[in-house]
Each structure stands twice: as C-alpha cells, then as structure tokens.
Amino acid sequence: MSISIPQLPKGTRDFYPEAERIQNYIFDTWRSTAESFAYEEYEGPMFEHLELYTGKSGEEIVSQLYNFKDKGDREIALRPEMTPTLARLVIQKARELKKPFKWFSMPRLFRYEKAQKGRLREFFQLNMDIIGTESIYAEADLMAAIATMLRKFGLKDGEFAIGVSSRKLLATYLEEIGAPNPALVYPVLDRRLKIGPEAFAKALADAGLSEDQVKKLDDFMSCKSIDEVKAKVHSENATAALQEIEDLFATLTAAGYGECVNLDLSIVRGLAYYTGIVFEVFDKGKSMRAIAGGGRYDSLTEKLGGERIPGVGFGMGDVVLADLLAEHKLLPSPKQSVDFYIASFTNDMKKVFETAQAFRSASTGKPFSVAHPLAAMKMGKQLDQANYQGAKIVVYVDGSKAGASEFEYKDMRTGEMFVGNMDAIVERL
Numbered sequence: 001m002s003i004s005i006p007q008l009p010k011g012t013r014d015f016y017p018e019a020e021r022i023q024n025y026i027f028d029t030w031r032s033t034a035e036s037f038a039y040e041e042y043e044g045p046m047f048e049h050l051e052l053y054t055g056k057s058g059e060e061i062v063s064q065l066y067n068f069k070d071k072g073d074r075e076i077a078l079r080p081e082m083t084p085t086l087a088r089l090v091i092q093k094a095r096e097l098k099k100p101f102k103w104f105s106m107p108r109l110f111r112y113e114k115a116q117k118g119r120l121r122e123f124f125q126l127n128m129d130i131i132g133t134e135s136i137y138a139e140a141d142l143m144a145a146i147a148t149m150l151r152k153f154g155l156k157d158g159e160f161a162i163g164v165s166s167r168k169l170l171a172t173y174l175e176e177i178g179a180p181n182p183a184l185v186y187p188v189l190d191r192r193l194k195i196g197p198e199a200f201a202k203a204l205a206d207a208g209l210s211e212d213q214v215k216k217l218d219d220f221m222s223c224k225s226i227d228e229v230k231a232k233v234h235s236e237n238a239t240a241a242l243q244e245i246e247d248l249f250a251t252l253t254a255a256g257y258g259e260c261v262n263l264d265l266s267i268v269r270g271l272a273y274y275t276g277i278v279f280e281v282f283d284k285g286k287s288m289r290a291i292a293g294g295g296r297y298d299s300l301t302e303k304l305g306g307e308r309i310p311g312v313g314f315g316m317g318d319v320v321l322a323d324l325l326a327e328h329k330l331l332p333s334p335k336q337s338v339d340f341y342i343a344s345f346t347n348d349m350k351k352v353f354e355t356a357q358a359f360r361s362a363s364t365g366k367p368f369s370v371a372h373p374l375a376a377m378k379m380g381k382q383l384d385q386a387n388y389q390g391a392k393i394v395v396y397v398d399g400s401k402a403g404a405s406e407f408e409y410k411d412m413r414t415g416e417m418f419v420g421n422m423d424a425i426v427e428r429l
C-alpha cells in the first residue's frame, strides 16, 4: 500500500525561511509605521463565537466563514476579520478605555474564498483603528498612515491611490432619488464594476429601483470631482457629507498627501457595518485587487449589544501588497545574512563556541548574529558555509598570524584579510 505525501491545504502558504524573511519585512514596516503614528498594538483570539459575525459583517464574509461546532457544542468561527473582535474588546472595557484611542493589530485571518490571485484562505492583515471620535481627522490620520507606509515600502505617489467615498453621501442620494431600502441596495452597488452594466441594472431592478433611478445612480457613482457631485445633490445632509470629504482632502493636502487620495464614489464596500466615509487602496490602474479597505462604523458596538461608540479603521492584507511590491522590485533579498562566522583551522570547537559567544554579546545595540560550524570540517567547507549564510566577516580563532587577544579575519564583502582585536573587527562591520 502506498502512503500519499501530505499536501498543503488549498489557499494556504508555507513560509520557508526565505519567505518568512520577506513576511517579517512587511510586518516590521507595518508595525514601525503604526507606532510612528502612536497606535498601540493589541491581539485577540483566532476563533470567536459564530454569532459575532452572522448578521453584522455582511453576507459575503458570512458565506466565507470557517465555522464548526466545538466539543462543548458551541458554534465557533475562525476569525475572517478583526473588526468584530475589536468591537467586542471595546464593549468589554467601554468605561475604562480613555477615548479616543488608536490601536493596531496584525492578525492571521481565515476566509473560505474561491482561490484566485490576491485572495487566499489564510492571510495576514494589518488593522489600524481609531475608537471614540466622530471627527473626520481620524480618517485623515489613518490615510496619512497608509500613504506613509506605502511610501516607506518604496512606492511612489501615483503608483497607489486611496479612493474615498461616503456611505452617508450615498444614503442621502438614495433618499433624494426615492430609492428603497439602502441595506438591500449597497451589496449591489458594491458589485457594480465587477458585474457589468446589464447585471447591475437587473440586480437594482430586483431590489425595486426604476430604470430612471438606476441611471441616476450610475451617473452619480461615476462622478470624479466634488464639484460634479455638488451639482447633483441638494439636501442639507448631502451637503454636510460632501463638506466632510472636502475637509478631509484639504487636511491631507496640507500634510503633503494630496496626490495620494481621490474621490471615488464607485467604492461602497461589502461589509454591512460601515456608516460614513469608506475607502479602498488600489495600485495605479486598478490592475490588482484592493491593497486595503476600510471605513467608519459608528454603530457596530451598538449592534453587538453595547453602547454606541464610534470607530473608523482599515485592513491591509499581506497578499496583494507583496504582489505589488514584487512587481515594482521593492522586496528585500530573501537571502540569509549574518554578521560573523567563526572558523577554526584545527576544529577547536571549544574555542569556536567561546569566541562566538563573545561576539554575540559584543554589541551595545541589537545582538550580532554569529554562525559557526557544528562539526569538524576542512576550512574550505567552513568558508562555503560562511558564504551560504551570508556572513559579512569570517573570524579565525586559531590563525597563525594573530597575537594574544587578536584574530585573523576576512571581510567577505571585499575578500581582504586583516589581523586585529575584537573592537577592530566590530568596527569593520
């Protein structure tokens, strides 16, 4: 009987060290940018009670849940997104938490997606959220952080764009044209560009809209400037919603991010809980899936049974981001690199271990990375290993030219040989 080799589950990834190095580069850049904007990190469990998602997150995400009954007969779901967990954390400590506050997290998420480019069944997502303020400057802060982060990854303005829309504005427009139940209409609007004009018109007709209303909506969602929208809306609420977007853009422009944002009323977002500004980040030309998406959710805590606490935030996945950075050749080399390789002509392993330990603790900052042979071997083989591990300097513990407390050493970047003490070697690095 032949035994089949275990297979990687569809839509998941293995991270061999080379892939993990790239992954850590993404995580480090996410974390350092979030911290530079003074967001604090939090975490939650990887699974939650199923009901945290059903009815609140929106149809699409609920249909993609990985859920099961645990041994205590509880309905459980692996988390498909972080926002409901965050809302739960906020509700639990609603009184104690000093608002507003800014938090970030980098959860591993699970969605039973159809396998396609940019979408996996297990992925990571940076979440940044601001809780406890309705101010539009919270949106400004989040968008400034996104632009800063993408620039830090090496993307130029113009290579990405944050498209901004407003559910408040859409809702007032739906009201103005007398469209029925927005809750039924949003999921259709969200699919507008994906399904094409005919299917779009049909789905809206099914939701109860007349031909004239469909045309008006289509025109409205194609508006490219605030002035164009101004000419179409009249109510006080719509004017207020537009004013908010104008303030947001003016603030971002003043801070040097004007080129990174644009009005895009075709953005609706699939999730059910958004109430105000919604936004998505795309590569230039929108050739890939969204890099990030988010928006304002002022009544999610209330929907989950808590008091009403406003929130706004976004999620940025690692998959599309890495694809985009790879396309622009912006990912770092995945090769290993160590500071020192400690070698011995006589295979004096005691001396090798002792010297390696001394070099590890010689740094006043981040500890040096130090490699060495793990078995007796010829010098040629040791140098091969040093090369393979990307050692910058090879230190010989028993070179004949070295005096007391000195070493012979080789700078692998230039091929030059030297003799010197530890301070000189560290200096050379």
Ligand code: HAM
Pocket: 080, 081, 082, 083, 111, 113, 118, 119, 120, 121, 122, 123, 125, 127, 128, 129, 271, 290, 291, 292, 293, 294, 295, 312, 313, 314, 315, 316, 317, 318, 319, 320
């Ligand atoms: P979302 O639009 O569902 O929003 O996801 C945000 C981002 O996560 C997407 O733009 C994409 O980069 C990434 N993403 C989503 N699904 C997948 C997948 N199957 N594979 C790879 N990447 C994926 C949310 O999740 C909201 N909870 C974000 C949020 C935070 N809103 C407010 N705060």
